[in-house]
Amino acid sequence: MDRIPVLKLGDALLVTVQVDMHDRLAAALEEDLTGRIAATGAKGVLIDISSLEIVDSFIGRMLDTIAAVSRMLDADTVVVGMRPAVAITLVELGLELRGVRTALNVERGMALIGRRSDAGRGGDDGGGDRDGPAAEDIDDDGG
Amino acid sequence: MEAAAVFEIRSSDDVVRVRQEVRARAVAAGFGLVDQTKIVTAASELARNTLDHGGGGAVRVESVSQGGRRGVRLTFEDQGPGIPDVEQALKDGFTTGRGLGLGLGGSKRLSNEFAIDSAPGRGTRVTIARWNSR
Numbered sequence: 355m356d357r358i359p360v361l362k363l364g365d366a367l368l369v370t371v372q373v374d375m376h377d378r379l380a381a382a383l384e385e386d387l388t389g390r391i392a393a394t395g396a397k398g399v400l401i402d403i404s405s406l407e408i409v410d411s412f413i414g415r416m417l418d419t420i421a422a423v424s425r426m427l428d429a430d431t432v433v434v435g436m437r438p439a440v441a442i443t444l445v446e447l448g449l450e451l452r453g454v455r456t457a458l459n460v461e462r463g464m465a466l467i468g469r470r471s472d473a474g475r476g477g478d479d480g481g482g483d484r485d486g487p488a489a490e491d492i493d494d495d496g497g
Numbered sequence: 498m499e500a501a502a503v504f505e506i507r508s509s510d511d512v513v514r515v516r517q518e519v520r521a522r523a524v525a526a527g528f529g530l531v532d533q534t535k536i537v538t539a540a541s542e543l544a545r546n547t548l549d550h551g552g553g554g555a556v557r558v559e560s561v562s563q564g565g566r567r568g569v570r571l572t573f574e575d576q577g578p579g580i581p582d583v584e585q586a587l588k589d590g591f592t593t594g595r596g597l598g599l600g601l602g603g604s605k606r607l608s609n610e611f612a613i614d615s616a617p618g619r620g621t622r623v624t625i626a627r628w629n630s631r
């Protein structure tokens with residue numbers, strides 16, 4: 355059975371969804387990811403959907419589930435690379451992926467996760483909404 | 498490309514196939530990227546409903562034109578259990594499965610025309626059309 359590769363990237367895991375997802379693949383991905391989070395202690399999961407031409411409620415539900423399960427294992431999920439046409443369509447569909455954070459690209463997604471794990475090292479401050487530094491200046495390490 | 502073609506929906510691979518066929522039609526009708534994405538997403542929702550709730554069925558994919566405008570019309574049909582209360586099924590959040598209950602209402606919003614005909618025991622037919630907005 356084919357599977358979607360899960361790569362380790364610093365403190366995070368990176369998943370690049372490249373093929374049309376179907377049920378078995380989605381289930382396998384959830385299982386692989388949660389196993390890897392537990393094994394590596396990853397603080398975040400980046401899901402790169404830049405090659406997806408559409409996101410429907412099936413994929414949306416998969417992203418939500420991954421985010422919920424990851425959260426229980428103390429990892430943040432950031433969906434990166436959503437195409438503009440997909441974003442427009444998702445809003446009209448009514449699928450706003452409220453439980454999932456998004457970032458424009460992998461670098462920005464990594465920055466979100468990096469900031470969160472830095473804060474985490476300071477102690478138990480996990481409560482409340484994220485009100486860290488503004489999101490504008492997170493890509494200053496580019497080059 | 499023929500004016501109309503029918504595709505079976507019996508597996509999740511068929512759903513993928515339907516998306517590809519609808520995309521090709523939308524491109525042929527001159528749709529921009531956003532219009533393409535909307536009709537393909539609506540098709541994906543309805544194909545999945547045909548499979549998951551209707552027990553499988555088929556879709557008729559048509560290239561249509563009206564007053565110089567080009568569009569794509571899709572008719573999904575199954576002989577499944579039908580929908581007892583269509584109005585309720587269209588409401589966002591209503592599901593009898595484990596879904597989000599967004600597919601039916603969402604595909605209506607993503608289409609310019611939407612019609613549904615269903616009765617318990619007879620099956621379900623959903624027809625949508627989207628016109629090139631350029």
Ligand SMILES: Nc1ncnc2c1ncn2[C@@H]1O[C@H](COP(=O)(O)OP(=O)(O)OP(=O)(O)O)[C@@H](O)[C@H]1O
Binds near residue numbers: 542597601621
């Ligand atoms: N072809 C069909 N045959 C029988 N029942 C259907 C069919 N299509 C939709 N329904 C009914 O309408 C309900 C709502 O459909 P809708 O697509 O909005 O949500 P869903 O499929 O349950 O979840 P989602 O699409 O968000 O994953 C379904 O739960 C099902 O009960």
Ligand SMILES: [Mg+2]
Binds near residue numbers: 542546596599600
């Ligand atoms: Mg549905």
